[in-house]
Amino acid sequence: MTVCAPHGPQSTPQSLPRSAPPEDLRRPAFTVTVDGSYAAWLALGRGTDGWFPERWTLDGPEPYAVSLPGTQPEEPDSQLLPLTDGRVVIRRRVAERYALSLLYPTGPGTGELPLGAIECPYLCLLPPAPDGASAYALVHGEEQTTLWRVYGGSGGPQLLATVPGRCEGGAWLDRSGRLLALDRELDGLTKAVVVDLGRGGETSPLLQITEKSNDRLLLAEPDSGLLLVRSDAPGVDRLGWGVLGSARPVRFPECLLPADAELTPFAARPGQGLAPEECAVAFRVDQGAGDDWVGVWSAATKRLRRFPGPTGWLAGAGLWTAGGELRLPFVTTSVPCGLARVPVPTSVPVSVPVSVSDEAEDFSDPSASSAMSMVPVPVPRPPRPVPLQQAPL
Numbered sequence: 001m002t003v004c005a006p007h008g009p010q011s012t013p014q015s016l017p018r019s020a021p022p023e024d025l026r027r028p029a030f031t032v033t034v035d036g037s038y039a040a041w042l043a044l045g046r047g048t049d050g051w052f053p054e055r056w057t058l059d060g061p062e063p064y065a066v067s068l069p070g071t072q073p074e075e076p077d078s079q080l081l082p083l084t085d086g087r088v089v090i091r092r093r094v095a096e097r098y099a100l101s102l103l104y105p106t107g108p109g110t111g112e113l114p115l116g117a118i119e120c121p122y123l124c125l126l127p128p129a130p131d132g133a134s135a136y137a138l139v140h141g142e143e144q145t146t147l148w149r150v151y152g153g154s155g156g157p158q159l160l161a162t163v164p165g166r167c168e169g170g171a172w173l174d175r176s177g178r179l180l181a182l183d184r185e186l187d188g189l190t191k192a193v194v195v196d197l198g199r200g201g202e203t204s205p206l207l208q209i210t211e212k213s214n215d216r217l218l219l220a221e222p223d224s225g226l227l228l229v230r231s232d233a234p235g236v237d238r239l240g241w242g243v244l245g246s247a248r249p250v251r252f253p254e255c256l257l258p259a260d261a262e263l264t265p266f267a268a269r270p271g272q273g274l275a276p277e278e279c280a281v282a283f284r285v286d287q288g289a290g291d292d293w294v295g296v297w298s299a300a301t302k303r304l305r306r307f308p309g310p311t312g313w314l315a316g317a318g319l320w321t322a323g324g325e326l327r328l329p330f331v332t333t334s335v336p337c338g339l340a341r342v343p344v345p346t347s348v349p350v351s352v353p354v355s356v357s358d359e360a361e362d363f364s365d366p367s368a369s370s371a372m373s374m375v376p377v378p379v380p381r382p383p384r385p386v387p388l389q390q391a392p393l
Contacts (some may be wrong), residue, residue, distance in 0.1 A: 030317035030329060032058070033084050033128050034172075039329065040082040041314070042074060043067070051076050053103055053110075055088050056329065056337060058319070063329070065337040068103045068110045081125045084132030089115070089151055091125050091137070098123040100137075100150050100157065116156030118148065125150070126170040130177040130222075136160075138167055138182075147180070147195060161201020163193070171220040173244060181206055183216045192217040192229070209233040209250055220244070221268035224279040226299075228265045239263060241299060243276045255304045256297065262286045263295060263304075264316060269344070271322035280344060282326055284316040292316075294328065296344065310340035320344075 030041040036058055043054035043065075050073025055066050068088060081089040087104040097119040104111045118139060126136040134152030138145055145167035149158045165186030173179040178198040183190055192207040192215055207215035213233035220227050225244035230237060231252075239256040242248065256263060264284045272279040276299065283295035285306055292315040297304045309315065312332040319327050326342040 029079065030314045031081055031128065032317070032319045033082050033132050034130050035059075035084055035132060036319045036321065036327075037084050037132075038082040038086060039317075040080040040088045041317075042076065042078060042080065043331075045073075049073065051078070053078075053080055053088060053090060055082060055086065055103075055105075057086075058327070058339065063337050063339045066105050068105065070103075070110060070112065079125045081128060081135050083128075083135070083151075089125065089135045091123060091150075100135075102151065115151055118150075118157055123148075126180070127172070130172050130175050134177065136170075136180070138170070140166055145182075145184075147201060160197060161195055161203070163195065163201075163203050167193075169217060171217055172222065173220050174222050181217050181220060190214040190216055207231070207250075219265040219268055219281065221270065221272070221276075221279055221281075223270050224268075224272040224274070224276040226268060226272075226276040226279045226281070228268075228281060239265075246276075251299075253297075253299070253302060255302065258285075258304070260287060261293075266316050267318050267320045267326070269320040269322070269324065280320070280324075282318060282320060286315075294318075294326075294342070296326070307342075310338070312338070313340070 030039060032039040039056040039058055041054060042051045045052055052070070052074060053068040055068060057064050057066070075093065077093065079091040083089065087102050090101050090103055092099050092101070094117070097117045099117040100115040102113040102115055120139045120141070122140045123137050126138060129136060129152070135150050137148045137150045139148060143164065145163045145165065146159055147161040147163065149160055163182065163184060165184045167182040167184045169181070169183040171181045173181055173194065178196065180195045180197065181192055182195060184193045189212070191205060193203050194206045196202045196204070207217065207229060209215045209231050210233045213231050215229060215231045215233065218228045218230055218239075225246070227242045227244055229240050229242060229250060231240060231250065234252050238252045240250040240252040242250040264286070265281050266284055267282040269280045278298055278300045280296055280298045283297065283304070285293040285295040287293060292309055292313065293306050294309045295304045295306050310328055310330045312330040312335070314329050314331065317329050321327065324344045326344055328340040328342065330338045330340055332338065
């Protein structure tokens with residue numbers, strides 16, 4: 001592991017005094033653009049400065065941060081979304097509505113362009129869109145969820161789709177920004193569904209492991225089609241993996257069910273087209289007592305490698321380059337904007353090709369494994385459910 005601490009333009013006219021966030025006040029939402037060029041989060045100032053937006057530039061030889069403070073400190077529940085042009089969308093709660101603005105550095109201060117507001121009980125920004133120039137949000141109602149484009153369209157916020165049930169999460173399944181996967185709770189069950197923006201917001205199933213299971217999508221890597229899911233289909237809530245559009249069922253490796261830690265995927269290596277088994281995934285390994293490690297797994301290796309994260313790591317945040325370098329952002333008292341670079345081998349030696357039968361033993365209940373299936377979604381054609389009960393195991 002190499003640690004990159006900035007000694008370039010980390011201080012700007014709009015920079016504020018910074019402090020390493022205490023363990024109990026770390027902001028988990030360190031959001032990185034799809035191309036890895038920028039990131040944004042709420043930083044914590046020293047003393048009474050409070051929370052303020054901060055944008056990180058990540059695509060240069062060294063990272064550096066630019067503060068984007070407003071006229072007053074931000075509320076800790078404000079949400080940020082970076083764009084690939086260096087501007088940042090911010091969502092703030094104002095009384096009974098959510099106001100949206102575009103922040104950007106301008107001379108000694110911060111420029112702010114209002115984007116509109118939506119009156120609703122709750123609004124959350126979705127993960128960065130593949131084009132890097134649009135921003136989307138979910139608005140939760142009592143019995144339905146609406147999908148909005150809050151930036152990148154014509155005029156103000158634009159209603160795109162209405163989905164029955166309560167939707168959460170959000171993962172883009174393609175590089176064009178057409179297929180969006182959401183976890184929908186409906187009739188007491190949570191299933192991942194696909195919203196096709198190219199067909200007017202048409203919604204169709206994505207995961208159907210068993211009829212009565214709760215099946216959530218945690219991470220999607222569009223190049224390889226690798227999907228990381230969490231489901232209680234095996235009898236207990238477990239992490240599994242599948243391939244978008246594949247006729248193979250979801251598999252639940254034993255190495256992704258450690259007894260001493262909780263795993264949360266946060267990044268997958270891009271550029272592994274047609275090789276989902278070799279697409280490496282990075283996990284936050286929560287071992288309790290604030291002891292956060294990093295885990296690296298791929299279906300080809302069939303094991304989870306663990307190593308401690310850098311001091312001050314913004315646990316659960318990071319990005320993976322196509323060249324095989326895992327980059328982990330960190331903040332300490334002496335390094336207000338750091339990026340640890342972890343080289344990962346570009347190829348993984350595999351003695352036996354991974355097949356469906358190789359991991360049949362990973363199911364908790366082999367007698368029920370034939371009922372576990374994943375609905376394949378052809379890309380970019382509209383998704384259609386296909387039962388896979390007859391898939392070989």
